[in-house]
Amino acid sequence: MIHRIVFFLLAFYVTSCQKDLPAKLTDSRGVYIVNEGNFNFGNAEVSGYNPTTKDVENNLFKSANGFSLGDVAQSMFIKDTLGFVVVNNSQKIEVVSLPSFKKISTIFINGSSPRYLFPINDSIAYVTELYANKIHVINFSKGEVVTEISIPQYTEQLVKVGSEVFVQGKKIQTNTNARGAVFKLNAISHTLVDTKYFNGDVTGLVKDNQNRIWVSVGENTSTADLARLDCYNTDLVLQKTIPVSTTSQSINHLQTDGAGSMLYFTLGDIFNMNIDATVLPNTPLINKESKNIYALGVDPKTDEVYISDALDYVQSSRIYHYDKTGTLVHSFMAGYIAGQFVFNNE
Numbered sequence: 001m002i003h004r005i006v007f008f009l010l011a012f013y014v015t016s017c018q019k020d021l022p023a024k025l026t027d028s029r030g031v032y033i034v035n036e037g038n039f040n041f042g043n044a045e046v047s048g049y050n051p052t053t054k055d056v057e058n059n060l061f062k063s064a065n066g067f068s069l070g071d072v073a074q075s076m077f078i079k080d081t082l083g084f085v086v087v088n089n090s091q092k093i094e095v096v097s098l099p100s101f102k103k104i105s106t107i108f109i110n111g112s113s114p115r116y117l118f119p120i121n122d123s124i125a126y127v128t129e130l131y132a133n134k135i136h137v138i139n140f141s142k143g144e145v146v147t148e149i150s151i152p153q154y155t156e157q158l159v160k161v162g163s164e165v166f167v168q169g170k171k172i173q174t175n176t177n178a179r180g181a182v183f184k185l186n187a188i189s190h191t192l193v194d195t196k197y198f199n200g201d202v203t204g205l206v207k208d209n210q211n212r213i214w215v216s217v218g219e220n221t222s223t224a225d226l227a228r229l230d231c232y233n234t235d236l237v238l239q240k241t242i243p244v245s246t247t248s249q250s251i252n253h254l255q256t257d258g259a260g261s262m263l264y265f266t267l268g269d270i271f272n273m274n275i276d277a278t279v280l281p282n283t284p285l286i287n288k289e290s291k292n293i294y295a296l297g298v299d300p301k302t303d304e305v306y307i308s309d310a311l312d313y314v315q316s317s318r319i320y321h322y323d324k325t326g327t328l329v330h331s332f333m334a335g336y337i338a339g340q341f342v343f344n345n346e
Contacts, residue, residue, distance in 0.1 A: 030344040034076045035335025044073035047334040056332045064101040075116045076342045084117045107143045109136055118158040120187045128155035137190050149190055159207040161234050163187050166213050171201040196236045199223045204254025208275045209261055216251040227251050258300030285326040297341025308338035
């Protein structure tokens with residue numbers, strides 16, 4: 001979801017039990033929850049959860065720094081002891097120290113609408129972009145943009161294999177020329193070297209333990225293409241495709257486990273599937289029930305599963321924590337529109 005505009009004058013803020021979580025996240029099993037907040041409300045935040053003790057703390061950024069994070073927290077990336085929080089509508093990236101969440105610096109990308117940050121080495125990162133046809137190349141050590149990579153359309157998540165980076169290209173419904181895509185970049189020359197287009201939108205992109213690229217592709221009724229999972233090698237040559245069985249179905253929230261041997265995704269309910277499978281599973285790992293699923297995360301260390309229920313997008317999101325068998329362990333409230341789970345397993 002790019003923006004969620006909610007026409008309410010007042011929103012009642014609900015928080016769960018507040019505890020001194022930052023210090024407790026040092027047990028190497030901390031989970032950060034990126035709460036987008038409502039578009040133009042400036043109520044983006046990050047929550048913290050310790051799955052061992054079940055301690056929860058909301059408003060990590062404001063508690064640590066004394067001021068608000070900004071408008072629409074899109075994503076977060078952890079590198080060593082640094083957290084990079086991409087604040088979409090505020091055109092910036094907040095760099096924080098972990099686990100204290102104290103601000104170290106702010107990287108502004110003026111005129112941008114940044115989505116995801118992905119370090120390609122110890123000083124350079126790529127930042128995908130919503131409105132401009134470019135990927136920003138930043139030096140996060142110096143806090144500056146060093147160059148840009150021209151891209152035909154809006155981009156989202158990234159994965160890296162060797163010196164190559166694969167980027168999710170999104171279809172913009174108001175742009176009739178845009179299609180779902182995977183863009184292949186050279187991370188040394190910072191250039192676009194190959195593109196794979198799809199009739200449907202690309203709803204997710206991950207890599208497995210064989211360095212293959214998995215792409216979830218949305219249905220396109222005008223071309224009678226069903227939603228499906230595609231698997232490609234690094235030359236973007238199709239290795240296999242696994243379609244859904246019926247129309248009006250969509251695969252979303254594509255994830256992998258820590259070993260890169262299992263795929264997780266939503267297809268109504270939540271499913272997991274071995275990367276060697278040739279058909280989609282029939283039995284869900286977790287039943288959706290009445291949840292409004294907005295985010296899915298899989299802890300790479302434990303294979304435990306997390307789901308965000310955005311409810312009505314006005315009240316705080318409810319988070320569900322499951323063990324790897326799909327048994328509910330705990331549920332709690334986070335911030336507004338919880339959109340990403342980030343695992344601190346260092």
